[in-house]
Amino acid sequence: MDKNSRIYVAGHRGLVGSAIWRNLESKGYTNLTGRTHSELDLLDAAAVKAFFDSERPEFVILAAAHVGGIIANNTYRADFICRNLQIQNNVIGESFRHNVKKLLFLGSTCIYPREAPQPMAEDALLTGALEYTNEPYAIAKIAGLKMCESFNIQYGTNYIAVMPTNLYGPNDNFDLEKSHVLPAMIRKIHLAKALMIDDWDAVRHDLSRRPVEGISGSSARQDMENVLGKYGIGKGRVELWGSGRPLREFLWSGDMADASVYIMEKVNFRDLAKEKTEIRNCHINIGTGREISIRDLAMLIKETVGYWGEIAFDASKPDGTMRKLTDVSKLNALGWRHTVDIEAGVRRMYEWYVANVSI
Numbered sequence: 001m002d003k004n005s006r007i008y009v010a011g012h013r014g015l016v017g018s019a020i021w022r023n024l025e026s027k028g029y030t031n032l033t034g035r036t037h038s039e040l041d042l043l044d045a046a047a048v049k050a051f052f053d054s055e056r057p058e059f060v061i062l063a064a065a066h067v068g069g070i071i072a073n074n075t076y077r078a079d080f081i082c083r084n085l086q087i088q089n090n091v092i093g094e095s096f097r098h099n100v101k102k103l104l105f106l107g108s109t110c111i112y113p114r115e116a117p118q119p120m121a122e123d124a125l126l127t128g129a130l131e132y133t134n135e136p137y138a139i140a141k142i143a144g145l146k147m148c149e150s151f152n153i154q155y156g157t158n159y160i161a162v163m164p165t166n167l168y169g170p171n172d173n174f175d176l177e178k179s180h181v182l183p184a185m186i187r188k189i190h191l192a193k194a195l196m197i198d199d200w201d202a203v204r205h206d207l208s209r210r211p212v213e214g215i216s217g218s219s220a221r222q223d224m225e226n227v228l229g230k231y232g233i234g235k236g237r238v239e240l241w242g243s244g245r246p247l248r249e250f251l252w253s254g255d256m257a258d259a260s261v262y263i264m265e266k267v268n269f270r271d272l273a274k275e276k277t278e279i280r281n282c283h284i285n286i287g288t289g290r291e292i293s294i295r296d297l298a299m300l301i302k303e304t305v306g307y308w309g310e311i312a313f314d315a316s317k318p319d320g321t322m323r324k325l326t327d328v329s330k331l332n333a334l335g336w337r338h339t340v341d342i343e344a345g346v347r348r349m350y351e352w353y354v355a356n357v358s359i
Contacts, residue, residue, distance in 0.1 A: 001029070001059055001102070001264060008033045008057035010042060010091055011064030016106060016164070018171045019257035020061055027261065033057060042087045052094040060095045060103045061260065062088070062144075068178040070241070070320050073134040084140035092147050096157065103159040104264055105148050107141035109249075109285065109326050110134050111163060119289065119327040122163075122281045131321045145283050152269045153279055160269055162260065165287035165326050168345065169253025170352045176212055176231045181294065182250060182346075185301050186353055188238050191228060193307040195235040203228075209356070236309035241317035244295030249287050249325050252340035252348070259286045262336045287326035288338045300343065304350050 001007065007024065011017035012034030024032055033055055040051050042064055066083040073080055088105070095103050112120045113128030125145075130138045141163075148159035172183040179187075187206070194202035200221065207224060208217030215227040232239030263284065272282040292300070298311050331337075340348070 003028045004031050005029070005059055006031050006033065006055070006057045007059045007061065008055065009061045009063060010034075010087075011062070013171070014063060015167060015169060015172050015253050016256060016260075017061070017063035019169060019253040020063060020260050023254070023257040023261050042090055043083060045086075045090050045093075048090040048094050049097075052098045056098060057095075058101050059264065060091065060100050061264070062091050062103065062105045063260075064091070065106070067137075067173070067180075069180045069184060070133050070318060072178040073137055074132075074318070077136045080134075081136035081140050084137065085143060088140070088144040088147060092144070092151070092159070095159075096151055096155070101158065102264060102268075103148065103157070104260055105144050105159060105161045106260070107145055107161055107163045107283070108138070109163050109165050109287070109324055110138045110321075111142050111145065112324075114321050118323050119325040120285070121327040122283055122285060122330060125281055125283075133318055133320055149280065149282060152273070152282075158269050160263060160267065160272070161283040162263060163283055163285050163326075164256050164259075165249040165251050165285070165324070167251050167253050167256055168349055169256075170349075172253075172349070174210055174353070181248070182297065182301075182349070183353075185240065185298055186305070186346075186350055188231065188233050188240070189298075189301050189305045189307050189311075190350070190353065191233050192236065192238045192309055193305055195225075195228070195233070196307070196309050232314075237312065238307075238309065239312045239314055240294070240298060241314055242294065242319040243315040244293065244298065244313040246294050246319045246321065247291040247323045247325065248294060248297070249289070249291045250297075250342050250345065251287050251338060252345040255288075255338045255340050256286055259331065259336050259338075263334075267334055284331055284334070285326040285328050286331055287328050288341070289326065289328045290341070291323070291325045292342055297342070297346075300346055301350070304346050 012021045114131040116124040145161040148161045151157045168182045173179040174183045174187045204217030273279045
């Protein structure tokens with residue numbers, strides 16, 4: 001990519017897309033294009049075609065997706081498979097029709113079997129059954145990966161699929177029903193501390209910024225207490241889903257962005273496919289290769305927030321996959337390694353959250 005290449009970042013306001021946008025800007029790329037959902041609905045095939053007709057991007061980074069945590073994935077199963085397939089079909093299809101020089105497709109390590117050997121290498125794909133709770137989302141991401149791979153094989157395109165581990169960082173989703181585990185725990189523990197010390201200004205600021213089930217900072221105090229209690233947030237007590245035993249790997253979104261731009265600049269599909277008799281599993285895991293239990297993560301967040309109340313785990317609720325550690329040896333061999341470990345990342349994340357709650 002040249003510094004003035006026309007680069008379209010789909011999902012440029014989200015957790016990953018915004019981090020990639022900032023990384024590209026920091027490296028001197030000057031011709032970036034992004035559209036908000038209100039400006040361009042990626043589910044609308046005609047609108048996506050019109051956008052590509054008008055803007056003619058040379059490079060595409062597909063960071064847009066319909067995402068959520070374990071509750072949302074298990075509840076809105078049709079939405080997760082249908083919407084992601086539509087987004088992928090529209091953006092990848094128009095990229096092909098408009099001769100995009102290179103495309104980066106962002107998936108997820110949930111594509112791997114529930115019982116995949118740990119750490120999970122790229123060759124584990126399609127070797128076993130998926131985790132039930134996020135199976136529809138995983139199937140959509142496998143389809144996107146295979147679409148990229150198939151276009152490359154049949155038409156000689158240069159579409160690369162990357163599978164990041166669990167991501168966190170600025171512009172994350174803190175919705176108590178739909179967010180992933182780390183941002184959800186940060187918000188829950190932050191609010192529990194505020195309740196414990198009777199800091200209702202902090203509670204009101206939080207709910208004004210991010211209402212829960214229609215309850216905002218202007219609602220009655222009892223209504224605020226009731227809705228927070230529904231999500232396990234009480235005065236001096238936080239209840240979290242599951243046993244706390246599952247192990248998870250987390251990657252700072254800035255590191256993910258840096259890896260993505262590195263791959264766009266330095267890695268091509270032909271390099272990943274060479275010396276393969278059957279061309280498959282050319283995608284790249286992006287992670288740290290380091291894991292932490294959900295319980296230990298909760299304790300780390302508790303310490304970071306300065307909360308001294310109780311944290312309880314409801315083992316009657318699903319844990320999801322017990323272990324999900326990526327094998328990042330392919331990525332490391334390509335010359336990239338992460339820089340932000342979980343301890344520093346949680347501290348940065350909480351500082352960002354507090355700064356943005358009070359706006």
